[in-house]
Amino acid sequence: MSGKDTYLKAIRNIGIIAHIDAGKTTLTERILYYTKKIHRLGEVHEGTATMDYMPEEQERGITITSASTSCEWNKHQVNIIDTPGHVDFTIEVERSLRVLDGAVGVFCAVGGVEPQSETVWRQSEHYRVPKIAFVNKLDRVGADFEAVLQDMEEKLHTKPLPLQFPVGQGADFAGLVDVLNQRYLRFDPQSKGAQVIQDEVPAELVEKTGVWRERLVETLADVDEGIMESYLDGSIPRVDELKAAVRRATLKLQLVPVLAGSALKNMGVQPVMDAVIDYLPAPTQVHPAEGIDPGTRQRISFPVSPDSPLSALVFKIVLEGGRPLTLMRLYSGRIKAGETVFNATQQVEQRIARLFILHAGHKTRKDEVRAGEIVAAAGMKGARTGDTLCRKDNQLVLEQISQYKPVMSLALEPRNAEEEEKLLQALDKLLLEDPTLSLTRDDDTEQIILSGMGELHLEVLLERLKREYKVDLRSGKPQVVYRETIAGEAAADDVFHRELGDAVHHGRVRLRVAPRERDKDNRIYWEMDTQGWPQAWIQAVYQAVEDGLQSGVIRGYPVQGVSVAITGMERMPDVSSQVGFHMAAGGALKKALQAARPLLMEPIMQVEVLVPEDFVGDVVSLLGTKGAKIDNMYDRGGGKVVQALTPLRQLFGFATDLRSATQGRGNFMMTFDRFDVLK
Numbered sequence: 001m002s003g004k005d006t007y008l009k010a011i012r013n014i015g016i017i018a019h020i021d022a023g024k025t026t027l028t029e030r031i032l033y034y035t036k037k038i039h040r041l042g043e044v045h046e047g048t049a050t051m052d053y054m055p056e057e058q059e060r061g062i063t064i065t066s067a068s069t070s071c072e073w074n075k076h077q078v079n080i081i082d083t084p085g086h087v088d089f090t091i092e093v094e095r096s097l098r099v100l101d102g103a104v105g106v107f108c109a110v111g112g113v114e115p116q117s118e119t120v121w122r123q124s125e126h127y128r129v130p131k132i133a134f135v136n137k138l139d140r141v142g143a144d145f146e147a148v149l150q151d152m153e154e155k156l157h158t159k160p161l162p163l164q165f166p167v168g169q170g171a172d173f174a175g176l177v178d179v180l181n182q183r184y185l186r187f188d189p190q191s192k193g194a195q196v197i198q199d200e201v202p203a204e205l206v207e208k209t210g211v212w213r214e215r216l217v218e219t220l221a222d223v224d225e226g227i228m229e230s231y232l233d234g235s236i237p238r239v240d241e242l243k244a245a246v247r248r249a250t251l252k253l254q255l256v257p258v259l260a261g262s263a264l265k266n267m268g269v270q271p272v273m274d275a276v277i278d279y280l281p282a283p284t285q286v287h288p289a290e291g292i293d294p295g296t297r298q299r300i301s302f303p304v305s306p307d308s309p310l311s312a313l314v315f316k317i318v319l320e321g322g323r324p325l326t327l328m329r330l331y332s333g334r335i336k337a338g339e340t341v342f343n344a345t346q347q348v349e350q351r352i353a354r355l356f357i358l359h360a361g362h363k364t365r366k367d368e369v370r371a372g373e374i375v376a377a378a379g380m381k382g383a384r385t386g387d388t389l390c391r392k393d394n395q396l397v398l399e400q401i402s403q404y405k406p407v408m409s410l411a412l413e414p415r416n417a418e419e420e421e422k423l424l425q426a427l428d429k430l431l432l433e434d435p436t437l438s439l440t441r442d443d444d445t446e447q448i449i450l451s452g453m454g455e456l457h458l459e460v461l462l463e464r465l466k467r468e469y470k471v472d473l474r475s476g477k478p479q480v481v482y483r484e485t486i487a488g489e490a491a492a493d494d495v496f497h498r499e500l501g502d503a504v505h506h507g508r509v510r511l512r513v514a515p516r517e518r519d520k521d522n523r524i525y526w527e528m529d530t531q532g533w534p535q536a537w538i539q540a541v542y543q544a545v546e547d548g549l550q551s552g553v554i555r556g557y558p559v560q561g562v563s564v565a566i567t568g569m570e571r572m573p574d575v576s577s578q579v580g581f582h583m584a585a586g587g588a589l590k591k592a593l594q595a596a597r598p599l600l601m602e603p604i605m606q607v608e609v610l611v612p613e614d615f616v617g618d619v620v621s622l623l624g625t626k627g628a629k630i631d632n633m634y635d636r637g638g639g640k641v642v643q644a645l646t647p648l649r650q651l652f653g654f655a656t657d658l659r660s661a662t663q664g665r666g667n668f669m670m671t672f673d674r675f676d677v678l679k
Helices: 003-010 024-034 055-060 087-097 115-126 145-156 203-223 225-233 239-251 269-279 417-433 455-467 535-548 578-595 613-625 654-661
Strands: 011-018 067-073 076-082 102-108 131-136 160-162 164-167 175-178 183-187 196-199 256-260 290-292 299-301 311-320 323-332 334-336 340-343 348-351 354-359 362-366 368-370 374-378 388-390 408-414 438-441 448-452 473-475 483-486 490-500 503-515 523-526 562-570 598-611 629-636 639-647 667-677
Touching: 003 011, 011 024, 011 087, 011 115, 011 269, 024 067, 024 076, 024 102, 024 131, 024 269, 067 269, 067 354, 076 269, 087 115, 102 115, 102 145, 102 269, 115 145, 131 145, 131 269, 145 160, 145 256, 160 203, 164 203, 164 256, 175 203, 203 225, 203 239, 225 239, 239 256, 239 269, 256 269, 311 417, 408 417, 408 455, 417 438, 417 448, 417 455, 448 455, 455 473, 483 503, 483 667, 490 578, 503 535, 503 578, 523 535, 535 562, 535 578, 562 578, 598 613, 613 629, 613 639, 613 654, 654 667
Parallel strands: 011 076, 011 102, 102 131, 131 256, 160 256, 523 562
Antiparallel strands: 067 076, 164 175, 175 183, 183 196, 290 299, 311 323, 311 388, 323 374, 334 368, 340 348, 340 388, 354 362, 354 374, 408 448, 408 473, 438 448, 483 598, 490 503, 503 562, 598 639, 598 667, 629 639
């Protein structure tokens, strides 16, 4: 690496990921406070958290949108994205993980590894993101550090490496023992934890510390040859050797270093920041982002350096004063404010007017940004989530961000025509920000139908429409989004022959449909030789089939899990046309779907209820009334966890029913599992 690229070694791009209410935002607030980015501590429960800057976040005490910030620690620049924990906002986590180099997974010491923790952990594994873990809330009644470690092994199939253990738990939580350095860490309450007091390990904990250190060395020896040799020789590895081995194992995703504390009580935060610097990668220590050369379709990547050709990924669009702000990660190259870049995804040139480094709701202007940085750009009209920016003479298209299918919708009715115009303009902006939303209009009622990832997702959007965009509207009750599929095979043949305007249009298409696995995407392919046919006609048939699968034959819902083979086309001299073949293909598809025993599918949700043992019977009975199939039941944190699969349509109002059945002591989480046939 050249001397001028050494700044890359001092960058860490990290995300804070976890289940809802594990304490991610509280941890981030403490990090900002101890790095002097903010000068007073914000609290989630008081609605004053810096990173939860949207009114909806402050009212609910949850993170809805991933917020970006930057701070300095030990001469390193740390770019942090605080992501949501609620399943309705999964896309926020997905697109953040896509552009991060490392992550801090936060776990509640009482709740352990909860459902959304598993979801975001799997997402991070997909992108091969190295992680450290922070076991939070050790001051809470029922806290159990070792139970969380066991949970991580069993549920996340990962190998935790505890670098600390707590001194006392619950009300007795007093500090931490640093296993590597064999020091007792206390956090001065007078300075709000800013002063970390390091003492000798108390005599009564010396033996326990030795056991934990032996465990650490043994775990490292399993994955690191150098430590293994020292271990077999009977020599004691130096602290710097152990730290280097921890870093190697973390970057290879072999181990997950685990730290402990209570962010709310200002205990254990600085060691987390030290671990971010010591064990998580710089941009140069992860695989370069790979893309496709649009010309040759070959896989290519550029070295992580400001002197390499430009490659940047747009991972989010936010609106500020009605104007889009484009959030991007630079993987290579550099961009100057005012210059033009090439959007390889859309094949258009776009001018970047201004560049910024973000801090939650605030931003700092920059003249130039370089490889490894996470930045925001103003002035890029038409940019979308997932777009790749590069140079026109050095093009590549990076891997797209995963798409999610909405499972719930509601009807919107503006008060009058003027309000409808305002509503549609506002929805255009919200759709630009959030790729998990979709918008349609009901052919029969003319209502505007907005679809999203769940009740909370849609509720927050309604509040934003009224609060931010001042739209006066009524909304219907949330409705489940269904899918259609088929149970059998069928073939169909359709002829279109009609005079439209001054011309006759003709086309004949034969095709066959067959079921695939229900969670599979549709497949469209040719079983006929297309050589000698005009490309426009071939494209018209393919497009008609693709469009036709967006609206099934039962209730007009999208079709899923269907294979379509186009088996034949016939032409008629002088009158065959692109329009004719498009209409014939659409007609043949509709006939085939109707003959193939069409079925309606509904979203099935994985529900996990955490409840005191006294109420297990009531919860099982309640789930029975919701058509649930109980999957599993186990102990966690002094309570019972009940897991079940339930149709989404049965779960409206479930939170209220659960509160009644458990005297307010039950909590639940639901995640989308699959679409399946309506029972």
